[in-house]
Amino acid sequence: MFAMLLLAVAVVAAGPAARAVETASGYRGVWYMNQPTGDEFKYKYSGGLGTYPQQHAPIAVYSREAHKTFFVYGGATGRPHELACMVSYFDHAAGTVPRPRVVLVKPTADAHENPTLQIDDEGRLWIFCNTHGPAESSHIFRSASAYSIDEFEEVARTNFSYSQPWAVAGRGFLFLHTRYHSGRRRLFWMTSRDGLRWSPPQALAGIAQGHYQISQRQGDKVGTAFNYHPPKGGLNARTNLYYLETSDMGAAWRTIDGQTPALPLEQPHNAALVHDYEAEGLLAYLKDLNFDAAGRPVILYLTAGGFAPGPDAGPRQWYTAHWTGERWRIRPFTVSDHNYDFGSLYIEENGQWRIIAPTEPGPQPQMTGGDMALWTSDDEGGSWTRRKQLTAQSRFNHTYARRPLDAHEDFYALWADGDPREPSDSRLYFTDRDGARTWRLPVQMAGDHARPEAISTTP
Numbered sequence: 001m002f003a004m005l006l007l008a009v010a011v012v013a014a015g016p017a018a019r020a021v022e023t024a025s026g027y028r029g030v031w032y033m034n035q036p037t038g039d040e041f042k043y044k045y046s047g048g049l050g051t052y053p054q055q056h057a058p059i060a061v062y063s064r065e066a067h068k069t070f071f072v073y074g075g076a077t078g079r080p081h082e083l084a085c086m087v088s089y090f091d092h093a094a095g096t097v098p099r100p101r102v103v104l105v106k107p108t109a110d111a112h113e114n115p116t117l118q119i120d121d122e123g124r125l126w127i128f129c130n131t132h133g134p135a136e137s138s139h140i141f142r143s144a145s146a147y148s149i150d151e152f153e154e155v156a157r158t159n160f161s162y163s164q165p166w167a168v169a170g171r172g173f174l175f176l177h178t179r180y181h182s183g184r185r186r187l188f189w190m191t192s193r194d195g196l197r198w199s200p201p202q203a204l205a206g207i208a209q210g211h212y213q214i215s216q217r218q219g220d221k222v223g224t225a226f227n228y229h230p231p232k233g234g235l236n237a238r239t240n241l242y243y244l245e246t247s248d249m250g251a252a253w254r255t256i257d258g259q260t261p262a263l264p265l266e267q268p269h270n271a272a273l274v275h276d277y278e279a280e281g282l283l284a285y286l287k288d289l290n291f292d293a294a295g296r297p298v299i300l301y302l303t304a305g306g307f308a309p310g311p312d313a314g315p316r317q318w319y320t321a322h323w324t325g326e327r328w329r330i331r332p333f334t335v336s337d338h339n340y341d342f343g344s345l346y347i348e349e350n351g352q353w354r355i356i357a358p359t360e361p362g363p364q365p366q367m368t369g370g371d372m373a374l375w376t377s378d379d380e381g382g383s384w385t386r387r388k389q390l391t392a393q394s395r396f397n398h399t400y401a402r403r404p405l406d407a408h409e410d411f412y413a414l415w416a417d418g419d420p421r422e423p424s425d426s427r428l429y430f431t432d433r434d435g436a437r438t439w440r441l442p443v444q445m446a447g448d449h450a451r452p453e454a455i456s457t458t459p
Helices: 001-010
Strands: 031-036 042-048 060-063 068-075 085-089 100-108 113-120 125-131 138-143 151-158 163-169 172-181 184-192 202-207 212-220 222-226 238-246 273-275 285-293 297-304 314-321 328-336 346-348 353-360 373-377 385-389 397-402 413-418 428-431 437-439 451-457
Touching: 068 113, 068 413, 085 113, 085 125, 100 113, 100 125, 100 138, 113 163, 125 163, 163 212, 163 222, 172 202, 172 212, 172 222, 184 273, 202 222, 212 285, 222 285, 222 297, 238 285, 238 297, 273 328, 285 346, 297 346, 314 353, 328 353, 353 397, 373 397
Parallel strands: none
Antiparallel strands: 031 042, 042 413, 060 068, 068 085, 085 100, 113 125, 125 138, 138 151, 163 172, 172 184, 184 202, 212 222, 222 238, 238 273, 285 297, 297 314, 314 328, 346 353, 353 373, 373 385, 397 413, 413 428, 428 437, 437 451
16 A cells, blocks of 8 residues: 555656545554664664654644644554655544545655645645655645645655745745755755745755754744754754744844844854853754744753763753843753653743643653653743643653644644664654643544544553
């Protein structure tokens, strides 16, 4: 089934042609590892990474019109060296999920090729299937009809990595992404009114060996926070914290204080610099970006003393950096035991901040992920309270809790689990806003729709 689907995509003629997509029998995430360490920690990071990485956003979008949360993830096909770009939804009215759809199978198990998702003004779903590197093996698909996952048409085949497509109402797409050249990871953006015709890629930043970035939209504004890879140490030496934003689809990019620097940025010390962690000998791992009610950015990130897993690189201190209107206010959040413990930051209408992250050590401590917990702050990150542990007595670590765009309180975070020590099955989970219940998506479905399974959250 999967091989036939891949062939069908490969021979698509120029121009959109809708096709029905295959269904899977249940929800199974991809397992992935990166960089063996040769010690008891096994890999730099690893595990069930179907919702990885944070540089892919958004992967879930709530639609008020359909009253569904649509989401994508990297799925397992049951065969080695394959990754399925999957799409599905949670029906809030019915409390069910359908069988997930297989949009594309890629001949790799690299979770860097997991997909991202957007919904346009007409309700069509757009799925961006990434490449990890310079190959022309990235794909953009559009649903044949509004709020449907049954048929998709391929509208572009090109190159992009770490896709971050943002649909801006009435204006089209602002598409942030990464491109590789001569071993460097440079940040780019493109725009499109209709998703079919795209502007040439324009370079945003290309300092030294390149960057990772995270981004977010609020109204017409899109902000991006990024670090950089210095010449010594490369991608494992990621450091510093930068921020830029645009309110006119990339016609002008501005720093937080309104400057318009010449692009692409090419020097480590520039007007976009939020904090110089390189001077402190610290690495910076980006987690999430959000905006407060006044439109001021808040960046969630973690610092560490080294890239390798284990206690020697600690302490791994989480922070929020909040623009107050006059300065960046940097405050500590908590400490966890791995650089790739990833969490999502929520800033709610009542002013409360909320983080869902695997801050508890879990069954495989000092490895990627852990047990999920829900934290809140009522003073803009000045102090935090751990409200609830969302997973407990787990078999495997839980990883990469992702925040849906316009998240509905019944489907507030999506993540996966898996054994970080060796290849394993991986399942998918979600929770509600208050962490009152956590659900596992069905691994094997007898019918076309099923109710997710509630799991125990008692430590």
